[in-house]
Amino acid sequence: MFNILYFFETIINSFPFLLLITLISISFKTGLLIFIIIHGFFRSTSVKKPWIFLSIVIISAMFSDMAWIIFTIKKLFIPDFSYKLVSFFIRISWIWFIVEYQALSLFIESLINKDYKISIFQYFFIGIGILFSFLHLYLAIQNIFFASTISFKYSLYTISTIYNFFPIVFSLYFTLKKLKTTFLPKILHQQAKVFIKFLIAPHLISDFIQLYPFSFYPSYIASNYAVVSISTAALTFALYFSAKKVMGLRFLNFQNHVQSVSSFNFIDDFKNTLEQLGQVTNMKELNHIAQSFFKNMFSVHPNRIMLVMRKIKRKQEPDDTVDSLNPIEKTVEAFISHHENEGCSIANYLRQEKILIMDEIEFSNFYENSATSQEILPFLKQINVDIFLPIYEKNTIIGYIVVERDSRSEEFYSNIERDEMVVFASYLANIINLLENRNLVTIIQKEKELQEELYRKLHEINQYKESIRSFLRDNKQRKIGILFYKQRRFIYANQTAKDLLQVNINVQEGHPLTKSLYKLSQQVQEYKTSYTCLVKDTIGNRLVLSAIPNLEQNNIIILVYYPEISDIVKEQVDLLKNPSEWDYLLYLETTASGKLIKQLIPGSGEKLLNFKIELLKTALSKKALLLEIPEADIMPMVELLHHISLRETLHILKLQAPEKNFATAMKLFGMNSIFGLNRELALLEKLNEVGTLFIENIHFLDLETQHHLAEFIRYGFFHVFKGDHKITANVRIICSTNQNLSTLVQEGRFSRALFKELNQTTLIMPPLLSLPKKELTDLAEGFTEQAIQTQTFKNLLVLTEKEKLKLINSCPASLQEFRSRVQNILLKKSQKNEVLQEVQFDPAYNVSDPELVEAARLGKKALKDPKILRMLMQKFKNQNKIATFLGVNRSSINRRCKEYNID
Secondary structure, three states: OHHHHHHHHHHHOOHHHHHHHHHHHHHHHHHHHHHHHHHHOOOOHHHHHHHHHHHHHHHHHHHHHHHHHHHHHHHHOOOOOOHHHHHHHHHHHHHHHHHHHHHHHHHHHHHOOOOOOOOHHHHHHHHHHHHHHHHHHHHHHHHHHOOOOOOOHHHHHHHHHHHHHHHHHHHHHHHHHHHHHOOOOHHHHHHHHHHHHHHHHHHHHHHHHOOOHHHOOHHHHHHHHHHHHHHHHHHHHHHHHHHHHHHHOOHHHOOOOOOOOOOOOHHHHHHHHHHHHOOOOOOHHHHHHHHHHHHHHHOOOHHHEEEEEOOOOOOOOOOOOHHHOOHHHHHHHHHHHHOOOOOOHHHHHHHHHOOEEHHHHHHHHHHOOOHHHHHHHHHHHHHOEEEEEEEEEOOEEEEEEEEEOOOOOOOOOOHHHHHHHHHHHHHHHHHHHHHHHOOHHHHHHHHHHHHHHHHHHHHHHHHHHHHHHHHHOOOHHHOEEEEEEEOOEEEEOOHHHHHHHOOOOOOOOOOHHHHHHHHHHHHHHHHOOOEEEEEEOOOOOEEEEEEEEEOOOOEEEEEEEOOOHHHHHHOOHHHOOOHHHHHHHHHHHHOHHHHHHHHHOOOOOHHHHHHHHHHHHHHOOOOOEEEEOOHHHHHHHHHHHHHHOOOOEEEEEEOOOOOOOOHHHHHHHOEOHHHOOOOOOOHHHHOOOOEEEEEEOHHHOOHHHHHHHHHHHHHOEEEOEOOOOEEEOOOEEEEEOOOOHHHHHHOOOOOHHHHHHHHHOEEEOOOHHHOOHHHHHHHHHHHHHHHEOOHHHOOOOOOOHHHHHHHHHHOOOOHHHHHHHHHHHHHHHHHHOOOOOOOOEOOOOOOOOHHHHHHHHHHHHHHHOHHHHHHHHHHHOOHHHHHHHHOOOHHHHHHHHHHOOOO
């Protein structure tokens, strides 16, 4: 450690290090001097004096650096160089040292005095300084031409160094006194503080420490180069920091505005405000947006911001009384009215600058008086603001934003912040123009409708892609099997037919595939024409059976292959109400969403097929939906719609009685914090982008809550309950009711606006009682197919015609009841045939939630999958319920939850 310190001391106490530091110092001062000369040469007289004094300060400091550079160069590179010449430069630098302090004293006084005149005291100090300068000049000349005979020269250096502190201390005393007692522009006040704290004070301390080194007394030279190097480096940094700070504060009016040190990242900072402005529907929302903008962008408290819309007189509007305005509005109206003429200099200045910032106008006026600033300053002081931001529409001020005085006590508004405010006012003017002259509400509504249409089209494209992929997944569709049928016997013509059918059709006569082949062959044999039908193979894949009569050989040729798109569509296209919707028919047969719908409604026929297509179209949309279906089928339908829409969270709001005290409204939309309640996140905010909200018995909502909900459905945003704050959210709304809403609307007990929105997308399921016998029979067969997993007993447990007729005659009201009755019949038949233990019924048969179907079929094996177990915990929120659902012990659930860290 000692060695490191010794090495460090050796470095900083060396001549090369001192030379490097002084070269850096003089280079920076040279650049700063050039900048000051260029920017201050053409300034007004009030700026010229501090500009001249500061230039002298920098030039004087450069001579001190030059003396050290000459001294170190001699020591390092030219040891034979005459020391008398070096000593001459050192003594001359002492003269500039006196000049530097005297100029610094005059600079700090002239900086805060508008029309500065040198005081008697300063003349006294200047006189003494001149005397010391002549003595130093005499010593310098005497040292060149004569031998040094003056014994008091080292005392002279010490006395003159101590004397230099008197003018600057005197100036600092009067400057600080004036800063406390006299009103000065805040920017100028800040500049003076920066110079005193970060430049003058370090300079005094540094020079005091270097009192002896500056004397070049031989016994001190070797031990104080480190002090000189460190102090020079510190002073150079202090000068750099102070210059950068005050230049940003419009030093000597070199800049027109206060400068910002941060980069201008307008898009990132402003995009949220632009989004809010794009969703405004009324004037009240603009004040809240303006307050949020100034709070987020400039750290100004919302209570200190005021947006005022002027009540401009129009022919069609009655005159507004001045008495309705507050004092600030009265003052502003009087000022604008007095200067609204086209040729008025104040009006032209406002249109050119686009914003009035009190501190900047006050600072500009301190150095450069103008009639415009002399008139604007009293106006800003009267309304006591930091900022006056007018909002223009075709050169007419239609409104303005004011920021109270001292909203940011220690900070000034930079050029970047100024530009952001002006841009915000420009956008604000456009929005106000839209609100006044166009139906912005309609524009927002149309935009939401376009977004919903785009969403639906995107999902339709995804369904189409998925459907095509199902045909291109492998090369099965290119295989064609060939059979011959003659004299009630089937003959395989190729191996592909055996691979596709996987059934010994001449032996297994009771198999569904064999029955379909016999039926198809008999139709062709009887009518002498070709027939085609779709069947399923042993693992559930669809197959096409196409039979063609071969009259020459007196047999029938049967082709077996996997279906193509045309085969899927043409089978049921005649049942469609709208033939152009054949693509949805394809989606039903080939996509995951379509298979889920067929799982819920396994029947076919015209009415059920068209309802399933409507259900699929609704599922692919995100519009609000009203369900008019049997109560028992509501939850399965909601879970299906939620699953197909790929949303994460399903929230069920079950209303069992009329809403009281707006409890549901506060839950849905949140509550305005002005009522003393901490605003919790509204339910619609929580579900934004990820959730589906199902409201059961929507007719129980209060009328005001219904109006708020209608606004959200129509525009895609909602207002905090009892407040103006507007929040955008993307939530799928599904509703149900057992009441006739049209009647409730006529009676005034239901919102007409909400009814209009829900009426646009209402899903009405055809009553089972209205279905033809054929469709009910197909529905029963579909439920039977779903229930039995064991292929061996499907023929044994198939419903008889008598059982189907009995089931149809009792016709359940809902799909779930129909499903349960089919299951009961199958259970009784299996018991009667004593095959209950051998028959495997689908454990997910009565499960309606698509996410739970897989877990139900896995049973206890689901415990091996952390993802499934986590989903079950989110669904049931209880380990006992999960255990009952999977048919396992609760201890097994508990153990797995601990293993997977599932709470």
